[in-house]
Amino acid sequence: MSTTQDTHGLNERQVYDHRAIEARWQARWLETGVFAARADLSLPKYYVLDFFPYPSGTGLHVGHPLGYVATDIVARYKRHRGFNVLHPMGWDAFGLPAEQHALKTGVHPALTTRRNIDTFRRQLRSFGFSYDWSREVDTTDPTYYRWTQWIFLKLYERGLAYEAEVAVNWCPALGTVLANEEVIDGRSEVGGHPVIRRPMKQWLLRITAYAERLVKDLDLLDWPEHIKALQRNWIGRSAGAEVDFRVEQRAVPGDVPPGIEVPAGDGTGSYDQGNGPVLRIFTTRPDTLFGATYMVIAPEHPLAETLATSDNARACAEYRAAAASKTDFERSALNREKTGVFTGSYAINPVNDERLPIWIADYVMLGYGTGAIMAVPGHDERDHEFARAMKLPILEVVRATDIAAAAGSGAAAHPAAAAAAGAVPTSVGGDAKHARVQEAAYTGDGVLVNSGLLDGLDVPAAKARITEWLLQHKAGRPAVHTRLRDWLFSRQRYWGEPFPVLHHADGSVSTVPETDLPVRLPEVEKYQPSGTGESPLATVTEWVVTTDPVSGEGVRRETHTMPQWAGSCWYYLRFIDPRNEQAPVDPKLEKYWMPVDLYVGGAEHATLHLLYARFWHKVLFDAGVVSTPEPFHKLYCQGMILGEDHEKMSKSRGNTVSPDDVLPEYGADAFRLYEMFMGPLTAVKPWQTAGLSGTHRFLKRAWRLYVTDDGGLAVSDAAPSAEAMRAFHRTLAKVTDDIEALALNTAVSTMMEFVNVLVREGVGMPRALADGFLRMLSPFAPHITEELNARLHGADAPSLAWQKWPELDRSQLVEDDVEIAVQVNGKVRASIRVPKDADAAALTAAARAEPAVEKLLAGAVVKKVVAVPGRIVNFVLGGA
Numbered sequence: 001m002s003t004t005q006d007t008h009g010l011n012e013r014q015v016y017d018h019r020a021i022e023a024r025w026q027a028r029w030l031e032t033g034v035f036a037a038r039a040d041l042s043l044p045k046y047y048v049l050d051f052f053p054y055p056s057g058t059g060l061h062v063g064h065p066l067g068y069v070a071t072d073i074v075a076r077y078k079r080h081r082g083f084n085v086l087h088p089m090g091w092d093a094f095g096l097p098a099e100q101h102a103l104k105t106g107v108h109p110a111l112t113t114r115r116n117i118d119t120f121r122r123q124l125r126s127f128g129f130s131y132d133w134s135r136e137v138d139t140t141d142p143t144y145y146r147w148t149q150w151i152f153l154k155l156y157e158r159g160l161a162y163e164a165e166v167a168v169n170w171c172p173a174l175g176t177v178l179a180n181e182e183v184i185d186g187r188s189e190v191g192g193h194p195v196i197r198r199p200m201k202q203w204l205l206r207i208t209a210y211a212e213r214l215v216k217d218l219d220l221l222d223w224p225e226h227i228k229a230l231q232r233n234w235i236g237r238s239a240g241a242e243v244d245f246r247v248e249q250r251a252v253p254g255d256v257p258p259g260i261e262v263p264a265g266d267g268t269g270s271y272d273q274g275n276g277p278v279l280r281i282f283t284t285r286p287d288t289l290f291g292a293t294y295m296v297i298a299p300e301h302p303l304a305e306t307l308a309t310s311d312n313a314r315a316c317a318e319y320r321a322a323a324a325s326k327t328d329f330e331r332s333a334l335n336r337e338k339t340g341v342f343t344g345s346y347a348i349n350p351v352n353d354e355r356l357p358i359w360i361a362d363y364v365m366l367g368y369g370t371g372a373i374m375a376v377p378g379h380d381e382r383d384h385e386f387a388r389a390m391k392l393p394i395l396e397v398v399r400a401t402d403i404a405a406a407a408g409s410g411a412a413a414h415p416a417a418a419a420a421a422g423a424v425p426t427s428v429g430g431d432a433k434h435a436r437v438q439e440a441a442y443t444g445d446g447v448l449v450n451s452g453l454l455d456g457l458d459v460p461a462a463k464a465r466i467t468e469w470l471l472q473h474k475a476g477r478p479a480v481h482t483r484l485r486d487w488l489f490s491r492q493r494y495w496g497e498p499f500p501v502l503h504h505a506d507g508s509v510s511t512v513p514e515t516d517l518p519v520r521l522p523e524v525e526k527y528q529p530s531g532t533g534e535s536p537l538a539t540v541t542e543w544v545v546t547t548d549p550v551s552g553e554g555v556r557r558e559t560h561t562m563p564q565w566a567g568s569c570w571y572y573l574r575f576i577d578p579r580n581e582q583a584p585v586d587p588k589l590e591k592y593w594m595p596v597d598l599y600v601g602g603a604e605h606a607t608l609h610l611l612y613a614r615f616w617h618k619v620l621f622d623a624g625v626v627s628t629p630e631p632f633h634k635l636y637c638q639g640m641i642l643g644e645d646h647e648k649m650s651k652s653r654g655n656t657v658s659p660d661d662v663l664p665e666y667g668a669d670a671f672r673l674y675e676m677f678m679g680p681l682t683a684v685k686p687w688q689t690a691g692l693s694g695t696h697r698f699l700k701r702a703w704r705l706y707v708t709d710d711g712g713l714a715v716s717d718a719a720p721s722a723e724a725m726r727a728f729h730r731t732l733a734k735v736t737d738d739i740e741a742l743a744l745n746t747a748v749s750t751m752m753e754f755v756n757v758l759v760r761e762g763v764g765m766p767r768a769l770a771d772g773f774l775r776m777l778s779p780f781a782p783h784i785t786e787e788l789n790a791r792l793h794g795a796d797a798p799s800l801a802w803q804k805w806p807e808l809d810r811s812q813l814v815e816d817d818v819e820i821a822v823q824v825n826g827k828v829r830a831s832i833r834v835p836k837d838a839d840a841a842a843l844t845a846a847a848r849a850e851p852a853v854e855k856l857l858a859g860a861v862v863k864k865v866v867a868v869p870g871r872i873v874n875f876v877l878g879g880a
């Protein structure tokens with residue numbers, strides 16, 4: 001056999017030279033575009049997607065590609081199985097870091113981004129991932145964000161994008177407003193700067209309108225249960241009732257509030273000229289209405305100023321100012337000391353006309369429910385704490401069923417029963433009748449007491465009854481509220497998608513016509529946020545001041561930009577049809593490729609990207625742009641790779657390992673195998689560079705089964721042994737099942753065992769198994785397998801990429817040997833492998849031949865042999 005004298009020398013032909021092999025195949029794959037998804041829409045499809053990365057300035061570390069290796073294995077495997085595979089990659093490239101870099105260095109974010117993308121692309125290619133690079137997208141490219149803006153128009157047309165003056169998370173240090181999700185414990189997620197609350201006019205997306213569907217449709221998805229639970233909690237659907245409390249008109253004429261205007265339909269209250277303002281509250285426990293002893297409104301509640309009587313106005317104003325500097329998180333912490341101020345006004349309980357003092361307290365949030373509550377300290381822990389602190393009365397209206405039964409449930413508890421239950425009236429607003437709840441709120445189930453028409457009913461029945469009563473008396477109605485807030489969609493940054501929005505002199509708003517998209521991001525001189533809340537774009541007058549193409553009027557462009565989440569809300573659609581200039585995606589292609597079959601990424605996105613993208617997808621579904629109700633059918637969340645020091649990899653800890661540091665020495669194939677071999681994909685596991693030598697050694701052993709010391713073929717033409725044959729099919733069965741289940745670590749170890757079997761046999765790779773093993777290994781180690789395939793079948797042989805997966809011979813899986821214990825005098829001394837159908841004589845012979853047994857039997861008298869085929873052999877010795 002002659003060695004080729006072309007690009008590589010003799011050495012490379014005989015040893016496993018991963019550097020030359022990987023470079024050659026990566027170049028070949030790029031040149032031939034072999035991984036491009038096929039245009040033939042009659043083929044079965046498989047869409048396997050990674051969370052696309054933000055191209056940071058530091059490049060990838062070895063933790064990043066974990067999920068990418070797994071999806072690449074699946075993508076390659078599915079091609080072998082005859083699927084038309086879509087496996088794309090792109091860049092989520094808007095965002096703060098590029099802009100902050102620009103602030104420091106003056107380098108335009110577009111330049112930084114391009115440079116970072118080049119690094120990421122080079123690094124990802126060095127792993128040999130089978131991406132269809134012809135579909136690469138970049139969210140900062142105007143041909144991409146044109147369609148992000150287009151989707152914003154769809155949201156706007158459907159009433160799902162609106163401007164509102166809202167209390168926002170204002171970060172003075174970053175000079176911007178942050179989404180709730182970007183604030184962690186009162187500090188900005190990026191940089192850890194303090195965040196305060198302040199009102200500002202912002203764009204919001206009405207994600208709350210989709211809350212019910214976002215919860216319900218989780219049932220359609222093959223997602224990890226814990227991610228579904230996180231989304232359910234985040235959305236936080238609560239069913240209850242809204243109740244309207246009349247605010248008592250004040251006796252002193254001068255103190256009557258002037259006419260106040262509450263924006264219609266904001267859900268926070270209404271103003272009835274005839275009867276004074278109405279305070280609307282939301283409760284999940286309308287059954288406890290008779291237990292309300294005071295009311296609380298959020299400090300930002302629109303009625304807060306009006307309700308404060310002149311005596312209390314100053315204290316109220318001070319309290320509201322202090323509340324503005326706290327985050328929701330700080331305010332809602334359960335164990336926090338409760339604070340508040342009395343407004344001086346009273347509300348009337350519709351069920352019994354009791355006067356309830358109205359307080360302002362920051363444990364009530366404006367963004368939830370109606371921003372106002374009826375406080376039931378007897379049965380709500382936070383209200384209880386507050387009532388104790390402020391010396392407000394505490395009433396018992398629900399009693400545990402057993403206690404109620406002992407007392408004989410009814411309107412008034414028998415004092416003796418209260419005493420029997422060990423309750424002692426306290427000084428705080430209680431009499432014996434309410435003694436039971438003075439020390440702690442009772443939040444359990446039970447029957448209603450002290451509650452007029454509800455007495456004797458259990459909680460669910462009381463809820464139904466009171467809701468009906470409220471409806472009849474026009475004082476309330478059933479209501480569902482969600483914790484989820486509308487999505488704050490404005491950022492005061494430069495490096496984001498401009499809004500296709502025009503502001504008119506009269507304060508009205510119009511949108512840029514679809515045909516005029518994209519609204520391009522203009523060049524700017526400086527990236528400094530103005531600090532007043534306006535974005536750097538506000539300073540680019542020639543861009544801001546423009547004419548409305550519809551009316552010809554002079555208008556000003558919106559200067560805020562969209563948050564980074566915008567581009568990632570729909571990128572999976574653009575991959576399907578990345579160069580379409582007529583639409584975000586062609587409907588025919590969308591129907592074929594959607595939904596994404598497998599989506600792999602980190603669990604940290606559970607309530608952010610994964611919820612936002614589902615929301616946009618549903619809007620696009622309603623707009624007829626997409627055909628499936630959900631975007632991502634199966635979701636898989638990979639675990640994290642820690643540094644060698646078992647800490648989270650981070651630049652600041654200095655424990656990151658770059659693939660650029662390890663790939664030259666060990667190669668991409670060894671790297672891919674190692675990351676899969678480290679443990680289950682979902683596990684958190686420490687990196688060890690030394691571990692790469694193990695998988696590298698495995699590849700060298702496999703190589704030797706195909707290539708001789710002088711560079712010839714080591715493949716043997718002899719038929720494989722029965723053992724090799726069985727081992728091959730067992731390995732194939734295991735690898736197949738494991739890939740389907742993403743149990744990739746055990747797939748690797750099984751292939752290692754198979755190679756060991758052949759190395760033990762010492763005759764090279766049997767030709768009958770040679771192709772099969774390459775195909776089985778190729779999803780994991782694509783370069784070495786392409787190389788060996790080319791050696792087996794010639795340099796012009798077609799790539800392994802679309803070759804058929806090996807055929808499994810099930811008959812080879814049948815276990816025909818059994819393991820049998822050999823006892824001497826009832827004690828297990830050895831075990832033997834024998835054919836399943838071996839008879840007693842054959843068993844006895846095999847057992848005697850076993851060295852350990854032979855030694856014990858030497859010179860002894862065998863009194864009896866018990867040999868049960870398939871079960872056991874026992875030698876009973878004489879004279880023992």
Ligand code: ANZ
Pocket residue numbers: 237238282283284285288298363364365366367368369370371372373374375376378379380
């Ligand atoms: C009276 C009551 C009695 C309540 C009782 C609870 C127990 P979930 O279940 O989390 O939805 N609430 C309503 N709006 C609020 C706001 N803006 N800020 C703070 N708390 C608010 O919580 C619903 C309950 O939280 C509501 O039911 C209300 O207190 C309170 F024995 O009303 B409840």
